Amino acid sequence: MSLLNSIDRPHVLTAIETWDQAGGSNYMLVRGGVSTHVLLHGGREYDAAAIVGIAHGLATGNTLTPAEIPGGGAGATKALVRxxxxxxxxxxPPPQRVPGTRSTTPRAPRATTARSTTTSRPRVAASDRVDKLCPTCFLALPATGICDNCD
Incomplete structure (x- = not known):
């Protein structure tokens, strides 16, 4: 059973009255934030999580803080809509997906590491690499390993 199933409509209406009598309009200023889930009732707006927390206290004797509500503001919204x-x-809104990628945000350039900064030579394909050089004339040695120019 969900923690919020004990709340009924009369509990929420009493919580709204309690909120109004206590001057709850300053609650968000004290809490230091802006509610993203807003209960609309009687032409007024209320912090949904705070009202659900008060209503839970009226129903069970244990008032919940918005952080203790299962699912946070979304959980409070679900209970109130029910x-x-x-x-x-x-x-x-959720971040938009970048077309052609699996990411939701553009990829930032990769940070260079110490290893990549020390190897600043251009890459050479394996087929273009010279295996061995003659120590005297620095020409590529044939498969025999004997320099045709020096020996």
Whole structure:
């Protein structure tokens, strides 16, 4: 059973009255944030998580802080909608997917590491590499290992 199933509509209405009597409009200023889940009732806006926390206290005797509500603001919204209340979700939209990638954000340039900065020579394909050089004339040695120019 969910922690919020004990809340009924009368509990929420009493919580709204309690909120209004206590001057709850300053609650968000004290809490230091902006609610993204807003309960709309009687032409007024309320912090959905705070109202659900108060309503839970009225129903069970244990008032919940917004951080203790299962699912946070989204969980409070779900409980309030289940009881027939209107809730507005002001959460920012999810990040858009970048076409052609699996990422939701453009990829930042990779940071250079100490290893990559010390090897600043251009890459050479394996087929273009010279295996051995003659120590005297620095020409490529044939497969025999004997320099055709010096020996």
């Amino acid at each position: 009881l027939g209340f209107d809730v507005r979700d002001d959460s920012p």
